[in-house]
Amino acid sequence: AQSVAQPEDQVNVAEGNPLTVKCTYSVSGNPYLFWYVQYPNRGLQFLLKYITGDNLVKGSYGFEAEFNKSQTSFHLKKPSALVSDSALYFCAVRPPYTGGFKTIFGAGTRLFVKA
Amino acid sequence: DSGVTQTPKHLITATGQRVTLRCSPRSGDLSVYWYQQSLDQGLQFLIQYYNGEERAKGNILERFSAQQFPDLHSELNLSSLELGDSALYFCASSVGGTSGSNEQFFGPGTRLTVL
Numbered sequence: 001a002q003s004v005a006q007p008e009d010q011v012n013v014a015e016g017n018p019l020t021v022k023c024t025y026s027v028s029g030n031p032y033l034f035w036y037v038q039y040p041n042r043g044l045q046f047l048l049k050y051i052t053g054d055n056l057v058k059g060s061y062g063f064e065a066e067f068n069k070s071q072t073s074f075h076l077k078k079p080s081a082l083v084s085d086s087a088l089y090f091c092a093v094r095p096p097y098t099g100g101f102k103t104i105f106g107a108g109t110r111l112f113v114k115a
Numbered sequence: 116d117s118g119v120t121q122t123p124k125h126l127i128t129a130t131g132q133r134v135t136l137r138c139s140p141r142s143g144d145l146s147v148y149w150y151q152q153s154l155d156q157g158l159q160f161l162i163q164y165y166n167g168e169e170r171a172k173g174n175i176l177e178r179f180s181a182q183q184f185p186d187l188h189s190e191l192n193l194s195s196l197e198l199g200d201s202a203l204y205f206c207a208s209s210v211g212g213t214s215g216s217n218e219q220f221f222g223p224g225t226r227l228t229v230l
Contacts, residue, residue, distance in 0.1 A: 032215050032216050034218060036221075041223075042223060042224075043117060043119070043205055043207075043221030043222050043223050043224055044158075044205070044207075044219075044221040045117070045221070046218040046219065046220065049216070049218055051216045090158065094215040094216075095215075096215065102160055102163075102171050102172075102173050103148070103160055103219070104160070105150075105157065105158040105159075105160070106157075107157045108157065108158070
């Protein structure tokens with residue numbers, strides 16, 4: 001079965017330190033990979049995506065993600081965390097087939113950045 | 116602001132009732148997606164429409180139905196409501212429907228409470 005795993009329910013990091021939010025997936029073929037962020041009482045916001053090409057993808061708000069095909073991972077990273085980065089982060093995978101686009105979301109990882 | 120609007124923001128109703136949730140996509144977006152977000156199930160893809168036609172179906176119950184109108188707005192109809200249907204319902208839109216690489220833009224959601 002196709003799935004997305006975010007192994008950490010919560011990640012705690014001090015402001016100014018680097019952060020990593022992990023994502024692994026089990027999808028056949030070469031899926032499209034996305035990261036979204038959700039702030040309290042808001043809808044999800046797109047951060048970045050990997051379609052093809054360079055394994056390091058840069059996105060909004062200083063975030064980047066590293067695609068690793070052999071490990072089927074797409075970890076979200078930021079060199080220096082801000083308190084305002086505290087939110088719920090979702091990894092999403094879209095299988096590469098036509099006719100419909102069932103996006104599979106991970107369970108989400110709550111990021112806490114302490115001042 | 117994503118440009119996706121959803122009404123109503125909150126909805127409180129009783130078991131057995133029927134409700135309609137409305138979504139207007141971003142200007143120019145042809146695809147509309149519906150998602151259900153609950154604490155125990157996470158973010159679940161329900162259904163996608165592209166330019167008025169159903170394109171993909173996810174974990175949508177038979178009691179639920181949706182449609183996309185010629186002006187591209189969409190409605191999600193939930194009937195014979197049960198307590199377990201209480202959740203946040205998100206609508207999202209994207210530019211295309213023939214490429215899975217487009218990111219989705221999410222509305223603020225409708226919080227449904229079934230009493």
